[in-house]
Amino acid sequence: MLRYMCALTGVGLLINCNIATYLTGSALIPLGLTWWQAIIAIVVGNILATLAVVVSSLAGAYYHIGFPVFSRAVWGTWGFQFVVWNRIFLAYGFQSWVGGQCIYLILLSWDPKYAHHIPNHIPEGTGTTSAEFLCYLIFCVASLPVLWIQPHRIEKFFYIASVVTLAFFLVLFIWALATMGPDGFGGTLNGDSSLPATGGTYSTAWLMTYGVMSTIGSIAAGILNQNDYARLARRPGDAIWGQALAFPLYSIAASIIGILVTAATQKRMDGEAVWNPPTLFVRLLEKGESPGTRAAVFFAGLALAVSQIGSNLPGNALSGGMDLASVFPRFINIRRGAYIVALFSPVVNPWRLVNTATIFLTVLSGYGVFLAPMTGMMAAHYLVVARMKINVDDLFVGDGRGIYWYSAGVNWRAPVAWIVGLVPCLPGFVAAVDTSVVISDGATKLYYLNYLYGFMASAVAYVLLHRVLPDRKFHAFVQDGTSARETQGFYNGRWRVVEAQTPEIEDDCEEQTAKGEFVTSH
Numbered sequence: 238m239l240r241y242m243c244a245l246t247g248v249g250l251l252i253n254c255n256i257a258t259y260l261t262g263s264a265l266i267p268l269g270l271t272w273w274q275a276i277i278a279i280v281v282g283n284i285l286a287t288l289a290v291v292v293s294s295l296a297g298a299y300y301h302i303g304f305p306v307f308s309r310a311v312w313g314t315w316g317f318q319f320v321v322w323n324r325i326f327l328a329y330g331f332q333s334w335v336g337g338q339c340i341y342l343i344l345l346s347w348d349p350k351y352a353h354h355i356p357n358h359i360p361e362g363t364g365t366t367s368a369e370f371l372c373y374l375i376f377c378v379a380s381l382p383v384l385w386i387q388p389h390r391i392e393k394f395f396y397i398a399s400v401v402t403l404a405f406f407l408v409l410f411i412w413a414l415a416t417m418g419p420d421g422f423g424g425t426l427n428g429d430s431s432l433p434a435t436g437g438t439y440s441t442a443w444l445m446t447y448g449v450m451s452t453i454g455s456i457a458a459g460i461l462n463q464n465d466y467a468r469l470a471r472r473p474g475d476a477i478w479g480q481a482l483a484f485p486l487y488s489i490a491a492s493i494i495g496i497l498v499t500a501a502t503q504k505r506m507d508g509e510a511v512w513n514p515p516t517l518f519v520r521l522l523e524k525g526e527s528p529g530t531r532a533a534v535f536f537a538g539l540a541l542a543v544s545q546i547g548s549n550l551p552g553n554a555l556s557g558g559m560d561l562a563s564v565f566p567r568f569i570n571i572r573r574g575a576y577i578v579a580l581f582s583p584v585v586n587p588w589r590l591v592n593t594a595t596i597f598l599t600v601l602s603g604y605g606v607f608l609a610p611m612t613g614m615m616a617a618h619y620l621v622v623a624r625m626k627i628n629v630d631d632l633f634v635g636d637g638r639g640i641y642w643y644s645a646g647v648n649w650r651a652p653v654a655w656i657v658g659l660v661p662c663l664p665g666f667v668a669a670v671d672t673s674v675v676i677s678d679g680a681t682k683l684y685y686l687n688y689l690y691g692f693m694a695s696a697v698a699y700v701l702l703h704r705v706l707p708d709r710k711f712h713a714f715v716q717d718g719t720s721a722r723e724t725q726g727f728y729n730g731r732w733r734v735v736e737a738q739t740p741e742i743e744d745d746c747e748e749q750t751a752k753g754e755f756v757t758s759h
Contacts, residue, residue: 255332255402255544255545255547255548256335256513256514256515256541256544256545257332257335257455257548258455258487258488258491258492258495259406259491259492259494259495259514260495260512260513261279261451261452261455261492261495264451264512265278265279265444265448265451266499266510266512267510267512268444268447268448269431269432269439269441269444270432270444270445270448271427272425274441274444274445274448275448275496276492276493276496278445278446278448278449278452279448279488279489279492279493280489282448282449282450282451282452282453283452283484283485283488283489285449285453285689286452286456286484286485287480287481287484287485289453289460289612289616289692290456290459290460290463290480290481290484291477291480291481292616292620293460293461293463293612293616294463294464294466294476294477294480295473295619295625296310296467296615296619296627297463297464297465297467297468297470297476298468298470298473298476298477299473299625299725299729300468300627300725300728301468301469301470301728301729301732302464302468302627302629302632303462303464303468303563304321304324304464304465304556304559304560305317305321305465305559305560305563305564306563306632306633307464307615308320308321309632310623310627310632310641311614311615311618311648311651311699312648312651313641313644313647313651314634314635314639314641314642314646315635315645315646316647316648316651316652318564319652320461320611321560321563322560322564323607323608324458324461324462324557324560324608325561325564325578332545332548332549332553333373333376333377333545333549333582334373335515335545336373336376336377336380336541336542336545336546336549337369337372337373337374337375337376337377338372338513338515338516339376339538339541339545340373340375340379340538340542341369341372341515341519341538342515342518342519342534342535342537342538342541343534343535343538343539343542345519345522345534346522346531346532346534346535346538347531347535349522349526349531352366352368355367355368373583376542376545376546379542379546380546380549380550380554380579381576381579383546383550384550384554384558384572384575385572387571387572391550394547395547395551397543398543398544398546398547401540401543401544402543402544404540405537405540405541405544406490406491406494409494409498409514409537410494410498413497413498413502414497414501417501417502417505418504418505420504421504422497422500422501422503422504423499423501423502423503423504423508423510424500424508425496425499425500425503425510426496426497426500432444437678438678438681438682438685443685444685446685446686450605450685450686450687450688451605452492453609453688454604454605454687455604456488457604457609457688458553458556458604458608459556460612461608461611461612461615462556462559463480465555465556466551467480495512498514498517499511499512502517506520514537514541515538515541518534518537518538519534521533521534522534553578554575554578554579555571555575557574557577557578558571558573558575558576559571559574560574561573561577562574605687605688605691606659606684606687606691607659609658609688609689609690609692609695610655610657610658610659610691610694610695611655611695612692613658613691613692613693613694613696613699614651614654614655614695614696616692616696617697617699617700618699621696622699622700622703622715623715624715624721625721625725626714626719626721626724627724627728628641628714628724640708640710640711640714641711642710643708643711648708650699650702650703650706651699653698654695654696654698654699654702657695657698658690658691658692658694658695658698659691659695661680661683661690661694662683662684662687662690662691664676664680664684665681665684665687666684668680668681668684669684
């Protein structure tokens with residue numbers, strides 16, 4: 238138990254103590270919130286996100302099934318591909334682009350005029366330059382060897398990356414406070430706000446609500462596929478407590494560090510609040526190219542690059558690889574899927590996502606708009622509709638004999654419930670992306686509640702549809718008189734048999750992988 242919880246703690250640190258989480262905190266202040274209001278939004282958001290993480294882990298922790306497999310119970314044995322493809326398209330690109338900015342720091346430390354030596358052939362307004370795009374490609378190539386490590390062998394890399402990441406953020410925090418000088422913090426820590434307390438969409442209350450939802454949105458993709466990792470736990474408590482303790486601790490700490498470092502460096506940046514760590518070190522190098530500054534920029538870029546690889550691997554590459562393997566199991570295993578996800582990462586144009594704080598928060602909220610309804614339905618299915626019972630055998634039956642076949646392999650209730658949670662938030666999302674679009678205050682406020690509304694609305698709609706129009710076979714399974722504890726005990730007995738054979742299974746997997754053969758396991 239201790240070993241698994243330590244591994245989850247390491248993964249939790251990498252996923253939550255990184256540049257994206259750092260940005261979440263400091264990006265709320267340009268909206269008009271004070272530092273303490275931003276911290277409150279971060280704390281509340283992370284508490285809610287932790288609850289969602291734990292709930293999304295239950296099916297995997299108790300039945301040892303991953304996100305794509307459990308999705309068959311919700312969407313049907315064919316319909317599950319819709320939700321899986323949504324998760325695949327959200328993988329890898331954004332974190333890789335941020336990793337490219339870290340490589341940019343390393344190259345600048347070697348040659349402060351690096352950007353001037355690379356002719357720019359990318360049109361202005363694209364959001365990047367040839368020099369930055371080259372760094373992005375370097376980061377993607379540097380990540381490829383790590384993708385080769387098999388998931389059950391990658392634990393040591395997580396420990397190393399966790400130590401590097403934690404050390405960097407602590408050193409950055411101490412350095413910012415120790416060197417800010419007698420002028421103290423900048424205006425970022427101004428406790429006054431010109432915003433009204435309540436009222437319209439630009440009031441403190443509603444912007445804090447938007448901050449809460451953006452905080453949850455920053456990990457929305459990870460919440461959705463928590464079962465991919467929870468399924469590997471030997472006991473349910475290992476997955477539940479390993480995430481419940483580590484997740485909020487690291488996420489809140491990283492966000493608060495982001496706010497304090499931005500404030501502590503604001504005056505030396507001539508009053509500019511630099512909310513992006515790579516940009517901060519670029520500004521420092523512009524102010525002086527001393528050997529000490531260049532060395533600091535190099536080690537900062539190296540540490541941040543390691544952190545990005547560590548967070549990108551479990552959060553996006555492996556998750557996308559698992560999802561692709563579930564869609565094309567005959568041809569793709571997890572490793573091949575991870576490489577395919579990495580290959581297609583430029584498709585999402587990630588360089589457009591971090592240009593400003595407003596765009597960054599819009600991206601985070603966008604994750605919540607589309608993924609929260611899916612997460613809510615999964616929670617509702619397991620806790621309410623199925624009463625914590627899963628027929629694991631039927632999840633692998635691809636015809637009408639299985640209880641998850643529903644109607645031609647699709648549970649029509651799922652897309653209907655997803656639309657109920659999605660559509661009302663779309664006008665606000667469109668207006669956030671295209672500021673020329675004018676919508677009512679009510680639509681904007683609903684968008685500010687996007688994750689909470691989408692989760693709850695789709696969950697309630699999914700439950701009602703199953704109550705009013707139940708599926709005969711599935712309903713009979715739920716009502717067959719067998720308790721959830723008995724069902725879990727039956728499948729856990731099988732799991733213990735497989736677990737006892739794990740060394741032999743791993744040896745076979747490695748041998749088959751070396752031959753290029755596909756390896757899979759239920």
